[in-house]
Every structure is written in structure tokens, then in C-alpha cells.
Amino acid sequence: MITKKPALLTPQGLAKLQDEYDRLTHEGREEVADRLHRAFEDGQDDDFVDNAELEAARNEQAFLEGRIQELEDILNNYELISESDMQPDKVNVGDRVTVVEEGYDEEECYHLVGAAEADPVEGRISNESPLGRALLGSKIGDVVTFDAPGGLTSFRVVKINE
Numbered sequence: 001m002i003t004k005k006p007a008l009l010t011p012q013g014l015a016k017l018q019d020e021y022d023r024l025t026h027e028g029r030e031e032v033a034d035r036l037h038r039a040f041e042d043g044q045d046d047d048f049v050d051n052a053e054l055e056a057a058r059n060e061q062a063f064l065e066g067r068i069q070e071l072e073d074i075l076n077n078y079e080l081i082s083e084s085d086m087q088p089d090k091v092n093v094g095d096r097v098t099v100v101e102e103g104y105d106e107e108e109c110y111h112l113v114g115a116a117e118a119d120p121v122e123g124r125i126s127n128e129s130p131l132g133r134a135l136l137g138s139k140i141g142d143v144v145t146f147d148a149p150g151g152l153t154s155f156r157v158v159k160i161n162e
Helices: 011-045 052-075 130-135
Strands: 007-009 078-080 096-101 107-113 124-126 143-148 151-160
Touching: 007 011, 011 052, 011 078, 107 130, 124 130, 130 143, 130 151
Parallel strands: 007 078, 107 124
Antiparallel strands: 096 107, 096 151, 143 151
């Protein structure tokens, strides 16, 4: 039997995933059931077997159930990131890190989180991403280099948790 490694979660990330799970299993399932019921009833009046609304509702149900299963997998196998596990003065999962790309002046801030709660648009990057892996264990002043889609990229660590 293959044991999957636990998802690393911050306390805020755990709460967010639990809220999403509760919302999807209650309100989400109810909404999809209503949509399926309406689509099925509307399809009864049509003479053709193809009912686009019913198909769309079934697809929505499949997507919803897939996300619920994904959340159950995470919530049944996670490891909470605790501050006691962190190394002071080094970048750890759960830290907010400010970096500057070499050759530029603009600072960028990232929250280094586990893959389950990563959201690059919101500035939350996974510890498993190329930048996340490069940042782990680095200190203020360190330059980290990683392979990005545009080639090798280097960032200097400016701040940790400020």
C-alpha cells in the first residue's frame, strides 16, 4: 500500500479548506440537486433525448463531487505547520518572504505554503514549486536561483515575516 505524504497546511489554510468543504457538501450539493431536478423536469417536455441543461448539470455535479473528494483526501491526511517546527532566520513553509529579482528594484512578497493551499494570484506559492523549493532554508541576503519557464531566474531574499 502506498502512503501519500500529508498536505502541509497553515492554520488559516486548514480553516479555509474546512469552510469550503462544509459549503460544498451542504449548499453546493443542494444547488446541484435542484439544478438536476429542474433540468430533468424540463427535459421531460422535450421530444429529443439530448438535453443540454441536464448534461451541464451532470457535469457540474461531477466537478463538485471531484472537488469534495479532493478536499476529503486533504483533510484526512494533513500536517499542520507549526511555528515550533520553524528555523529562525531561515525561510520555512508558512513564512512570508519578500524578494527582489536580480537586476530589478521592485519587491515581491510571497507566502510560502503547502501545495494544497497555493494560489499564485493571491501571492501564496507552494513549497513544491521551483521558487518555493529554492527559497526554503534561505536567509536574508541570500540569492536563490531556479529554473523558470523563461530560463534561470535569481531572486535575493530581502525580508522574512516582516
